[in-house]
Amino acid sequence: MRETRLDTARIRAARQVIDPVFLDTPLYRCEALEPGLGCAVSVKLETANPVRSFKARGTELVASLLAGDGSPAVVCASAGNLGQALAWSGRRRGLDVTVVASRFAPAAKLDRIRALDARLELVDGDFDLARERAAAIARHDGVRLVEDSLDIETCEGAATIGLELVETAPPFDAVLVALGGGALATGVGHVIKASAPGVEVICVQPLGAPAMTLSWRQRRVVTTDSADTIADGVAGRRPIPAVLDDLLVVADDAVLVQEASIMAGMRMLLDHAGLVVEPSAALGVAAILEDRDRFAGRHVATVVCGGNVDMDAYHRWVGAAPPYGS
Template identity: 30%
Template sequence: MDCKDIEQAAQRLMGNIHNVKVTSSRTFSQMSGCDLYLKCENRQKTGSFKVRGAFNKLAKLKEEGKTTEVIASSAGNHAQGVSYASSLLGMHATIVMPKSTPIAKVSATQGYGADVVLAGDCYDECYQEALKLQKEKNATFIHPFDDEDVIAGQGTIAYEICHDLPNVDMIVVPAGGGGLLAGISYYAKHINPRIKVIGVQAEGASAIVQSFHKKAYTTTDHVNTIADGIAVNQPGKLTVDLINQNVDDMVTVNDNDIASTILLLLEREKQVVEPSGAASLAAVLNGKIDCKGKRVVCVLSGGNIDVSFIHKVVEKGLVTRGRNMKFKVLMLDVPGALEHLTHLITVANANIIQIQYDRIQADLNLNETILHLAVEVRSKEHGESLIKSLRKKGYDITME
């Protein structure tokens, strides 16, 4: 692979995907101390960058006259990318997805034109089923990341960034299997070695981070993160090799940082971003990367977050940012006690969103109760002020 492959991929994609321009963010620039820009692939066709690699791979196959039948295994963005690209190119796609895949994702994949086969309880099982069907159908398997043509397609993001912002100093990229980071870092470093490329993984799925720092291909036994799009325990061998050659550093962020960043993106930028897509910005905002005074582009890699999951992420983000807090209060179980406590909370301009009595804990006196409260406040400082004022009034408070 070379830069020409990525530039040719950009030509294939022209007119077939959205031209998502790099945009500046005054809010995040002020928060991070750098000149921060966003590459919003959450607004891309199919809601993810994955369509780039899938389309480039399939378009090249069609140019070479090699196949009209393709197959892939995926529970998410790759499935929709392959389905959309195959429909556009007049090819037939079969996507094997785990049985546990949410109906919304299955419907979206079918809506782009692919046949969906549900098989297995996890990705590895549906991957094995895909390989079996590949032989039966004499189809071409489209790997989600460990393929040069797929990597070249993802690398078109760097091609666009360098055209939109020629003086970019740093590009921050989420990484799971590594296709996106491998493609972006390859093009950016070969076009302008001065550009720093930083990869970001979730703490609970850090195989590429470990591979980078050990300078050797490494896998993990399990993954545990809300960022399902980058929850990969076996990254690509080709991608890891390219990353080790071209990336300047790899860092991790925790789930709390990711959830808080999703909430910030909703509030400040009106952008719906999935957990994996928010990892890059989370790294910058939480000081994982030294980017002060630099022109930095964070790639928001996707926006396909389940509606049923958004409220959990928002809840987590509110807690992380100190907007929601939980505590328990030991108090007398007498008339007027609850009214007095809630009045103090009201005076402090806090809002009670959940309350629960506990009268049966073993070490309670007969005239005592424990009150568990969830309270909405403006900030961590506001919450600390509330707790301080309640303690001054004699309440025995324990944070939960």
């Protein structure tokens, strides 16, 4: 395998730094999903932790490094989950955490950031505008800027999920990973390709927020003017070149799915697995729904990456979900 920025030895060492509450998350075959999807499906449940997403695997590494260096403060931009995770990890280590987010982000995510004692600044725009504001704060105040996916700790923290997939599970034919900024996809993909190169790594992104997928397909950074999807956690418009370079090494495919399929995936995970998930976490199931023939007879693992969702919106989406067979 060609090299990425990630290092397998560092990823293994990361497990000694990350709070164990975020490690060894449930991984199990969910037979109840299989009649509707036409393939064997295992779920890796990254919602069963204090921040209900995978993001703290990375922020634990970031916060540990900052505390070790004596850095008192840190700032990040977030669609919601990274901010919660950094607030949790930073509070535990005495860091002053500022999170910049869109005021249109789910209220449940914003409320949880505040509850974790972080300073929250809201911008009248999307995630990419929040990124610009967080960078300005970092320059002005002279504090560490954490950039999800660009900072290698966020990728290598996420990569510990890949270790758990390859070390504790029967062989998979494919792993489906939500694709946004790229930390999860490059992290999991790096480990899979290093340890089980025959397993297909398939990244999944909403059709309404396709920037990273288009970039992967064209092998160059492609930006979009807007992002229109209920999957706010993966709704970036400006891919990071270094992250794209890593993704090009480890991803076998990148697919786009429709909003109706995301809602149907959320409904399936509720009805057949008892899981309340945010839209980004249903992208893997959505990909199977849109291409059953591709996955028929195969064993597929999907990373259920987050469960922070506004319940009013959730009920609207699940109630509007089309029939599974449509």
